[in-house]
Amino acid sequence: MMHLSWQVVVTLSVSAVLVHTAGNLAEARSERLTTSNNSPLLLAQATGAAETSDSVDFNIPPQALGSAITAFGDQANYRLLLPSDLAEGRSTSGVSGRHTPEEALALMLAGTGLSYRMTEARTMTLEPVAETPLPLAPLSQEPAPPNPNTQIQAVPKPVKVPEIVVKEVEDRGYAVDESSSATRIPAPIHDTPRSVEVVTRQVLDDQKVIRFSEALRNVSGVSQSSTQGGQGGTFMIRGFASDLNVFKNGFRDDSTFSARAQRDIINIESVEVVKGPPSYLYGRSDPGGVINQVTKAPLRNPYYSAEMIVGSYGLYRPTIDIGGPLNESKTLTYRFNGMYESAESYRDGVKTERIFLAPTFGWEMSSRTTLRFEAEYMYDRAPIDRGLVAIGNGVAPIPVSRFLGDPSRKLETHHGKATITLWHDISNMFRWRTAFRTAVTSSRYSSLESNFLVGAESDGILNLARYEIPTTVQSHYLQNELHGNFTTGSIKHKTIIGIELGRENSSATASGDFGGDTSTPGAFSYINIFNTNDRLFLNPALTKFSDASTQNNILGAYFGDQVDLLDNLHVHFGGRFDLFDQTITNHPDDFTATSSQNNKTDSAFSPSVGVAYQPWKPITLFANYTESFAPQSAGSRSINGNLFNPERGKSYEGGIKYQAFGGRLRSTVALFDTRKKNVLTADPLNGFFFSVATGEQRSKGVEFDIAGQILPGWDIIANYAYIDARVTKDLLFAEGSRAPNSALHQGSLWTTYFFQEGVVQGFGAGIGMYAQGKRNGIFQCQDPANCQAPFEMAGYVRMDAALYYRKQEVFNKTNLLAAINFTNVLDHRYFSGAQNFREIVYTGTPFTAIGSLKFEFH
Numbered sequence: 001m002m003h004l005s006w007q008v009v010v011t012l013s014v015s016a017v018l019v020h021t022a023g024n025l026a027e028a029r030s031e032r033l034t035t036s037n038n039s040p041l042l043l044a045q046a047t048g049a050a051e052t053s054d055s056v057d058f059n060i061p062p063q064a065l066g067s068a069i070t071a072f073g074d075q076a077n078y079r080l081l082l083p084s085d086l087a088e089g090r091s092t093s094g095v096s097g098r099h100t101p102e103e104a105l106a107l108m109l110a111g112t113g114l115s116y117r118m119t120e121a122r123t124m125t126l127e128p129v130a131e132t133p134l135p136l137a138p139l140s141q142e143p144a145p146p147n148p149n150t151q152i153q154a155v156p157k158p159v160k161v162p163e164i165v166v167k168e169v170e171d172r173g174y175a176v177d178e179s180s181s182a183t184r185i186p187a188p189i190h191d192t193p194r195s196v197e198v199v200t201r202q203v204l205d206d207q208k209v210i211r212f213s214e215a216l217r218n219v220s221g222v223s224q225s226s227t228q229g230g231q232g233g234t235f236m237i238r239g240f241a242s243d244l245n246v247f248k249n250g251f252r253d254d255s256t257f258s259a260r261a262q263r264d265i266i267n268i269e270s271v272e273v274v275k276g277p278p279s280y281l282y283g284r285s286d287p288g289g290v291i292n293q294v295t296k297a298p299l300r301n302p303y304y305s306a307e308m309i310v311g312s313y314g315l316y317r318p319t320i321d322i323g324g325p326l327n328e329s330k331t332l333t334y335r336f337n338g339m340y341e342s343a344e345s346y347r348d349g350v351k352t353e354r355i356f357l358a359p360t361f362g363w364e365m366s367s368r369t370t371l372r373f374e375a376e377y378m379y380d381r382a383p384i385d386r387g388l389v390a391i392g393n394g395v396a397p398i399p400v401s402r403f404l405g406d407p408s409r410k411l412e413t414h415h416g417k418a419t420i421t422l423w424h425d426i427s428n429m430f431r432w433r434t435a436f437r438t439a440v441t442s443s444r445y446s447s448l449e450s451n452f453l454v455g456a457e458s459d460g461i462l463n464l465a466r467y468e469i470p471t472t473v474q475s476h477y478l479q480n481e482l483h484g485n486f487t488t489g490s491i492k493h494k495t496i497i498g499i500e501l502g503r504e505n506s507s508a509t510a511s512g513d514f515g516g517d518t519s520t521p522g523a524f525s526y527i528n529i530f531n532t533n534d535r536l537f538l539n540p541a542l543t544k545f546s547d548a549s550t551q552n553n554i555l556g557a558y559f560g561d562q563v564d565l566l567d568n569l570h571v572h573f574g575g576r577f578d579l580f581d582q583t584i585t586n587h588p589d590d591f592t593a594t595s596s597q598n599n600k601t602d603s604a605f606s607p608s609v610g611v612a613y614q615p616w617k618p619i620t621l622f623a624n625y626t627e628s629f630a631p632q633s634a635g636s637r638s639i640n641g642n643l644f645n646p647e648r649g650k651s652y653e654g655g656i657k658y659q660a661f662g663g664r665l666r667s668t669v670a671l672f673d674t675r676k677k678n679v680l681t682a683d684p685l686n687g688f689f690f691s692v693a694t695g696e697q698r699s700k701g702v703e704f705d706i707a708g709q710i711l712p713g714w715d716i717i718a719n720y721a722y723i724d725a726r727v728t729k730d731l732l733f734a735e736g737s738r739a740p741n742s743a744l745h746q747g748s749l750w751t752t753y754f755f756q757e758g759v760v761q762g763f764g765a766g767i768g769m770y771a772q773g774k775r776n777g778i779f780q781c782q783d784p785a786n787c788q789a790p791f792e793m794a795g796y797v798r799m800d801a802a803l804y805y806r807k808q809e810v811f812n813k814t815n816l817l818a819a820i821n822f823t824n825v826l827d828h829r830y831f832s833g834a835q836n837f838r839e840i841v842y843t844g845t846p847f848t849a850i851g852s853l854k855f856e857f858h
Contacts, residue, residue, distance in 0.1 A: 055098045057487070059567060060108060065090040066662030067617045068108060069126075070177070071567070074188065076101040080116075082126040090114070174203055174715045175666045175708035181272040181292040183572055184250065184281055185483070185494045187562045190659055191570045193610030193622040195275040195670040197705050203717055204265055206752050206766055206802065208309070208821040208850050210317070210341075212263035212271070216291065217748045217770045219273045220703040220719035225741035225833040227842055229384040229449070230411060232259040236833075237288030238275060238674060239699035239725025239742040244285045244630055245278075248293040249419065250479070251437040252282075257475040257504040257552075260441045261380035261413040263293070266319060267337040267358040270294045275670065275703070276651045277628030279606035280576045283500070283556045287628040287649025287674050288699070295374060298333035298362035299323035304857040307817075311850035314344035323360075331364040346400065346846050348532075349407035352382035368425040376417040383407045384447035387831075389529060390777060390791040390838035391457050395831055396529055400843040404462055404527055406448035406537055413443040429486040435479045445469035448525060448537060450839045451515040462839070463515040464525040468542060471508040477501070477554075492564040496574075502554035511542035547587040555579040560608075568614035572624075575607040580631055580646075600643040604629035623654040628676075636680055636691050644693040649676040665708030665716075673700040675728070682732040682786075696729035697739060713754040713764075720747035727779070732787070737780040741833045743773040743795065754804065766802035766821075771795070777834040777841065788838050796830035798823075798844065815856040823848040 060071045069080050078101050095107040105116055105124065116124045175198075177188050182196040189196050197219045209215045213224035213233060225241045227233045232255025234243045243255035246263075253259050265271075271293055278290035302324035309317040323335035341354040360374040386405065389396050421435040451465040481498035515524050528534035560574030581601045588595060610624030628649035636644060655670035679695030701723040709715050723746065725739040738744075750768035755761050773795040781787040802821045810816040823845055830844035 055100050056104070057098050058095050058104045060092075060094045060096070060104075061567070062092065062094045063617060064662075065092050065112060065114075068092045068094065070188070070663060072101075072105065072108060076104065078105075078124060080105075080124050080126060082114075173664070173709055174200055174717050175664060176200060176270070177663060179272045179274070180250070180294060181247075181274050181290065183560050183562055183574070184481070184496050184498075185560060185562045187494055187570075189666070190620055190657055190663075191564075191612055191614075192562070193570065193572050193612040193624045195653060195655060195668055195672075195703065195705075197273045197275075197668070197707070197719075199271040199273075199717075201269050202715075203707075203750070204268070204271075206715075206804075206819075207750060207768070207800070208802070208819060208852060209265055210309075210850075212265055212268070212293070215265060215268075215271050216273070218707075218717050218719065218750065219271075220705050221275070221701070221721035221723050221746065222273055222289075222291070223741075223746070223772070223833070226835045226840075227262065227385075227833075228255060228835070229386050229447070229840075230382050231255060231261060233262065235291060236741055237273070237286070237291070238672060238701070238703075238721075239723045239739055240286045240288035240674070240676070240697070241739075241741060242286035242288065242630070245289060246291045246293075247282060249295055249421075249437075250282075250292065250435075251419065251477050252475065252502075253293065253439075257473045257506060258417075258439045258441065260415060260443045260471070260473065261378065261382075261411070264339065264354070264356050264378065266339045266356050267295050267360075267376070268293050269296045276624065276653050276672065276674070277606065277608075277626040277649045279578070279604070279628040279649075280574050280608035280626060281558055281560070283554065283576065283578050284580060284630050284646070285628050286630055286647075287651055287676050295358070296321075296335055296337060296360065298335045298360050298372070300325060300330050300333055302858065305854060307852060307854035309850060309852045311343075312848045313346055314342070315850065316343065317341040326361075333362040333364075335360045346848075347385060347407070347843070348401050348403040350383055350385060350403060351407075352380070354381075355379040370423045372419075372421045374419050376415070378413070378415040380413045380415070381410050383409060384411050384445065384449050386450045386835075386840045387842040389450060389453065389462060390834075390841060393791050395791070395793065395841050396460075398529055400829060400846060402529070402532060404450050404529055404532075405464060409446045409448055411443060411445050411447070413441065415439070415441045429484060431483040431485075433479070433481040433483065436477070438474070438476045440474050441472070443471050445471065452839055454526065460528050460530040462527050462529050464527060464537075465512055465515045466525065466539075466542065467510065467512045469508055469510045471506065473504070473506040475502065475504045494562040496558070496560045498558050500554065500556040500558070502552070502556075504552040504554070505550070507549040508546070509544065510546040511544045513538075513540050513542055514545075543591075544589045545591060547589045549585045549587070551583045551585075553579075553581040568617070570612040572610045572612075573608065575605060577603070577605050578629065579603050582631060582643075598643055600631075602629070602631055602646050604646060604648075618659050620657040621655075622657065624652075626651050626653075632678075632680055632693070644680065644691070645678055647676050647678045649674060651675075661709065663708075665706070665710060667704070667706035670703045671701075672703070674698070677729075679730070681730045692731065694729065694731060695727070695733075697725065698728045699723060699725035699739075699742075713756045714751070715753075716749075716751040718747070718749040718751075721745075730782075732781060733779040734782050738776050740776045740778055740836055743775050745771070745773040745795075747771055750800070752802070752804070754806070762805055762807045764804035764806070766800075766804070768800045769797055770800070771797040772830075775833075778836050778838065791838060793831045793834065793841065796828055796844070798828055798830060799825045801825050813858050815858070817852075817854040817856070819852045821850045821852070823850070 056076055058075055060068050073080055090112050092108050095104045113129055114126050115129045116126045118124055178186055179189050179196045179198055182192045182194050199215050199218045204215055216222045221238045223236045224233050225236045234241050246253045273291050275289040277287040278285050282290055304322045307319045319339045321337050326332035326334055337358040339356040343352050357377045363371040417439040419437040424432045446468055448464050448466045451463040454461045454463050478501045481496055484495040486493055525538045526536055556576055556578045558576035563571045583599045586596045606627045608626040612620050612622040614620050630647045632644040651674040653670055653672040657668045659666045675698045677696045678693045679697055680691045680693055681695040703721045705719045707717040725742040727733045727735055727737050748770040752764055752766035754764035775793045777791045777793055780790045800823050802819055805818045807816045824847050827847040832842045832844050834841045
């Protein structure tokens with residue numbers, strides 16, 4: 001379940017005023033949430049659904065009021081809203097025993113000088129006790145449970161009294177309480193014995209992130225090591241590169257069977273990263289971790305926004321985000337995100353065009369049952385861009401703008417995706433979830449791209465290869481889950497039992513000229529990297545070198561339990577059993593006249609155990625052990641033609657979490673030691689075209705993340721990672737050598753400040769940096785004669801900045817959000833990664849400015 005939080009701003013011009021309000025408020029989204037005294041709200045978010053205000057067992061000991069609010073929300077499944085300045089310095093004597101939530105809250109607030117009022121079924125706003133005792137607004141006769149289909153908003157409508165203004169805005173800070181990924185169980189991140197980091201929508205908006213890969217610089221130890229020439233790309237997590245570690249709403253969104261172009265963030269609400277092997281929930285994956293994209297939900301109240309983004313190199317990107325109810329009772333809701341993008345590039349001759357459409361609909365079928373349908377369509381057209389090449393021990397000393405190929409040839413991709421999800425509350429203790437996702441992508445890969453340097457490197461003659469590769473891929477997944485929230489004696493359980501079925505298909509025909517006859521001048525296409533006017537682009541007949549199809553069948557059964565043994569002692573355990581059946585069919589091509597087929601079925605059980613202990617409520621000490629498995633890449637063969645057993649990973653992790661200012665500022669320090677075995681390595685005894693699964697790699701290090709609000713108007717998100725990823729056993733690569741693209745030191749900082757009052761209110765600024773140490777470009781060989789010479793990519797520091805102006809009600813029911821974002825303000829030359837070849841080194845973006853103007857209507 002996606003964590004959703006909403007807050008209410010109340011401005012009082014006279015005190016001791018009581019107003020009963022009812023009805024619905026239009027949703028308004030703004031840059032920051034403040035009360036009349038510029039104090040943000042604390043929020044206790046309900047973590048489950050219940051039908052009525054039945055009695056509940058409470059056990060909240062005496063403590064600071066801010067942490068008690070969090071405990072109350074978790075135990076009562078209620079949402080509490082409270083200005084943070086009202087929580088500071090207040091404590092509660094607590095509450096224990098069996099009470100209704102209203103009775104328990106009254107007892108907990110006794111002596112605090114605070115009272116509460118109901119603002120929605122299962123939502124309460126806390127406020128100072130008025131001079132005249134405030135009567136309690138009764139609950140509705142038929143309160144509805146929280147609807148996972150919609151982003152729920154407080155619904156009181158202001159009575160037309162001039163002294164009071166009530167507004168409803170989305171909480172879009174830098175820190176969140178829950179993650180839907182860590183355990184697939186709605187438990188607070190603070191209580192979860194895993195390292196979990198979330199990049200919120202507010203961070204994406206403040207940094208004006210356009211590509212998904214840029215969002216990940218906000219998480220320690222995560223980066224995109226390769227764009228695959230402008231396709232889905234591979235991502236590094238804790239030193240391990242993989243295309244198996246990206247998901248969307250819990251469904252696989254890898255770069256083989258799903259995302260075949262660079263991912264966009266137009267319909268993304270947040271990005272969640274769970275460190276360590278995730279196979280106990282998600283099946284096949286690399287042991288570094290998992291990245292989950294959470295999409296925007298339908299809205300119960302009307303919201304409309306339009307944004308225009310323009311920037312350097314001809315960037316033109318209009319977007320819309322609209323939503324609201326489709327009927328009077330608000331049981332039918334929707335949201336639509338749309339985007340068109342046209343841009344040139346700092347890369348010579350490179351032009352791109354993108355279209356993204358994402359409609360989402362919600363249906364509250366009854367008080368217990370909700371349904372959501374969401375779809376995506378993306379069109380992407382851009383050249384395959386393999387970056388620069390290595391010369392000597394570094395990258396060629398040529399401008400990063402130089403395109404080494406033919407930019408007129410394009411990769412054209414059509415991508416469609418549809419998901420339908422059903423939630424049904426069986427009782428107050430159990431909820432059923434059924435979800436089906438299908439994705440279909442058709443792409444035509446057409447390129448004339450870098451192949452290898454001919455002759456002396458100093459001559460700069462780069463052989464070019466032409467490829468034509470039409471591809472169609474599909475993936476279909478069905479998930480069924482039973483979620484529980486119950487107690488056995490004094491022990492609380494939040495459980496999940498699930499089963500996943502999947503089928504993936506791909507079909508591709510690959511043709512190319514392989515660079516021609518390199519022994520005869522003029523017989524192959526080439527470009528001089530030092531003088532691109534010296535080039536020859538040929539159009540010879542192509543050779544079909546591959547015609548293959550792949551089908552994967554997946555069965556996974558998983559379970560998990562988040563157990564609260566005590567209020568400050570939480571244990572998680574779970575596991576997943578997987579069956580992965582792969583069939584590869586090779587059809588005749590220009591080299592092989594016969595068909596062949598290979599089939600392999602792998603099975604694996606991936607356990608996970610962890611414990612979290614809180615000696616003091618703001619501090620959590622945690623530790624865990626997890627395992628992973630990943631089938632070997634298609635096409636890998638031993639000398640006898642057999643396929644290989646999957647890679648297996650194991651990880652030990654421990655650390656500490658700390659939250660300050662009532663949870664508005666959160667930090668995590670984690671130490672880890674991760675190993676994977678059965679890594680494929682070349683078979684030098686039988687020829688390097690064959691492999692053996694005897695390799696091992698290890699990554700260990702320490703990570704630090706912090707995110708949240710330091711003071712009203714001042715937000716920060718920062719991280720640092722020390723990662724030592726090395727080859728520990730291999731027949732080809734040098735044992736003890738560092739893994740490619742993995743920097744020993746990596747980190748980022750981003751902070752913004754908005755003025756809270758006076759003539760400068762609404763103005764703000766942001767500044768940040770992103771840094772990586774030097775990295776190996778390719779694996780280092782034991783015998784240099786067996787592979788390319790190693791090279792390094794230098795370390796770098798990239799500085800970014802932004803200026804903002806945001807004003808609510810700039811016109812009637814219209815908010816204004818304007819910004820100018822600067823990337824790489826010092827115009828530093830850097831390289832983001834390499835693709836394990838000297839001829840493929842990806843360039844970093846030079847100085848770029850992006851301006852944005854957004855209007856929100858409500």
